[in-house]
Amino acid sequence: MSTPSTAVPVHPAAPSATNTGMTPPPAQSARSRTTERVIGLLALVGTVCTVWLGLWVTPPDRTQGDLVRLVYVHPGVAWVALYLAFGLAAVSSILYLWPRTRSLFWDRLAAASVEVGVVFNICTLVSGSIWGKPTWGVWWAWDARLTLTAVLLVLFLGYLALRRIPAEPEVRARRSAFVALFAVLDVPLVHFSVNWWNTLHQGATVLNPGLTLKIHGSMAWTLLLGFVALTLVFVWMLLVRYRIGVLEDWLDANELDAAVAERQAEGATPAGGAGAGDPLGSGRDPGDGAPSERVGVA
Amino acid sequence: MRYVNAGYAVILTLLFLYSVQLVWRRRRLDRAVARTASVGHGGLEPSPDGERGA
Numbered sequence: 001m002s003t004p005s006t007a008v009p010v011h012p013a014a015p016s017a018t019n020t021g022m023t024p025p026p027a028q029s030a031r032s033r034t035t036e037r038v039i040g041l042l043a044l045v046g047t048v049c050t051v052w053l054g055l056w057v058t059p060p061d062r063t064q065g066d067l068v069r070l071v072y073v074h075p076g077v078a079w080v081a082l083y084l085a086f087g088l089a090a091v092s093s094i095l096y097l098w099p100r101t102r103s104l105f106w107d108r109l110a111a112a113s114v115e116v117g118v119v120f121n122i123c124t125l126v127s128g129s130i131w132g133k134p135t136w137g138v139w140w141a142w143d144a145r146l147t148l149t150a151v152l153l154v155l156f157l158g159y160l161a162l163r164r165i166p167a168e169p170e171v172r173a174r175r176s177a178f179v180a181l182f183a184v185l186d187v188p189l190v191h192f193s194v195n196w197w198n199t200l201h202q203g204a205t206v207l208n209p210g211l212t213l214k215i216h217g218s219m220a221w222t223l224l225l226g227f228v229a230l231t232l233v234f235v236w237m238l239l240v241r242y243r244i245g246v247l248e249d250w251l252d253a254n255e256l257d258a259a260v261a262e263r264q265a266e267g268a269t270p271a272g273g274a275g276a277g278d279p280l281g282s283g284r285d286p287g288d289g290a291p292s293e294r295v296g297v298a
Numbered sequence: 299m300r301y302v303n304a305g306y307a308v309i310l311t312l313l314f315l316y317s318v319q320l321v322w323r324r325r326r327l328d329r330a331v332a333r334t335a336s337v338g339h340g341g342l343e344p345s346p347d348g349e350r351g352a
Contacts, residue, residue, distance in 0.1 A: 025335040047313075051306060070305045077309060119316045123309045130305040233313060240320045247327035251334060258334040265337070 022254045026246045032239075040236045046229025050076075053222040061219075070131045071215075072222045076230040077123040082149075082187050084234055085117025086156065090184040093177035107173035108249070110180055111163060112241035114156050116234060121153045136200060144193040145201040148186055155183035169249065 054072035061068035092110035095101040128146065129139050140146065159179050163172060194201055215223055 022335070025331045047310075051310070055302070055306065066299045066302050069302045073306065073309055116316075119312060123312050126308050126312075127305045130301050130308065134301050237317065237320060240317075240324055244320065244324050244327060247324070247331050251327065251330055255334055258337040262337045 022257050023250070026250050028243060036236065036239045039232055039239065043229060043232035043236050046225060046232055050222065050226040050229045053218070053225065058218045058222050064135070067131060067134060068219070070127060072219075072226045073230070074124065074127045074131060075223070076226040077120045077127060078149075079227055080230050080234045081117045081120035081124050082152070082190060084231065085113045085120060085238075086152070086180075086184050086187055088238075089113040089117065089156075089180045090187075093180040096173055096177045097181075104169055104173060104249070107169070107176065108242055108245040109238075110177065111160075112238050112245055114159050114180065116237045116241055118153065118156050118160065119237075120230075120234065121149070121156065125149060125153065141200050143200040144197045145190060145199050148190045148193055152183065152186045152190060155179075155186060159183055169252075 050072060054069050058069070058072070060066050064071075089110040092106040092113065096103070096106035096110065125146075128149075132141065132146075133139050159176060162179055163176055165172070167175075193199055213220060
C-alpha cells in the first residue's frame, strides 16, 4: 500500500469527502406533506367529534347504561389493528415475497403498519378490559377472543423484535415477511372465535355473518364516525411511520460513508493535520520512531 | 361512568403519546439525514455549538 505524501495519509480505498457514492437524501414532496397534514387534521377533527358524540350526545343504552359509550371506540381500534394494520402488513409481505413485485417499499410499509397496529392492538385489549370489569366482573378472562387477541399482540411484538436483529435489508425483509404471514393467521381465528366457540365476548355488532347492523340512530352514526376517525388516525400514523423507515434505511446505508468523509475532511484541514489521525497528537509512531502511517476508517 | 372515562382517557393518551413520539422521531431523523448528507457532499455543517462536523 503506497502512502500519500500529504500530511494526513488516507486509505486509497476510502471515498473522498466530495465523492462518497452516497445516494441523495430522501426528499418528501410538498404535495405529500400537504396530504399528510390534511389527513392529520381530519383525523383530529373526527376523533374530537367521536369523543363529543360518544360522551355527551348519544343516550345511554337500555341494558348496558353508560358503558355502551366505550363501544364507540373499542370496535374502532380493534378494526384498525386487526383488519387494517395487520391485513395491510400481510398484503405487503405477500407483495414483497412475490418476485414480480419485490421491493423494499413493501417491506417498509409492512413494518410501519405492524408498529402502528401494535399500538392499536394494545388500545383494543386495554379498552376491552376496562369494559369487561363492570360488565363481567373481571379485568381479564381466558375467553377465546381475548386470548387470541393477546396472542396476536405477542406475535407482532415478536415481528418487531425480529426486525431489530441486524441483517442485510433483503434478509430482514424476507424473514419479516414470513413471520408476518404466520402471525396474521391468528386474525381469522380472532374474528370467528365468537361464532365458533361459546365465548364470553359478545358477537359482532357490524361484521356479523348476516351483516345486520345491531345498533341504530345516533348510536350507529357515532360508531361509524369512530371507525372513520380511527381509520384516518391510522393512515396519518402510517404515513409518518413509513417516512421514518425511509430515513432510517437511508442513514443505515450512508452513515458509514459520511463518517469516513468527515474523518478525511478533518484530516485534510491544516489545523487538524498533525494530530488528526494520531491520538497522541505527535504525528509520529511512538513505537519505532518513524512517522506513523494512518489509514482511513474501514 | 368512571370506567367509560378511564377507557377514553387510556385510548386517547396512548394514541397521543405515540403520535408525539412519531413526530419527534421523524424530526430527529430529518436532522440526522441533513447532517450526514452535508458531510457526504464535502461541507461540514457547523453544529449548534459552533464546532465543525458535529
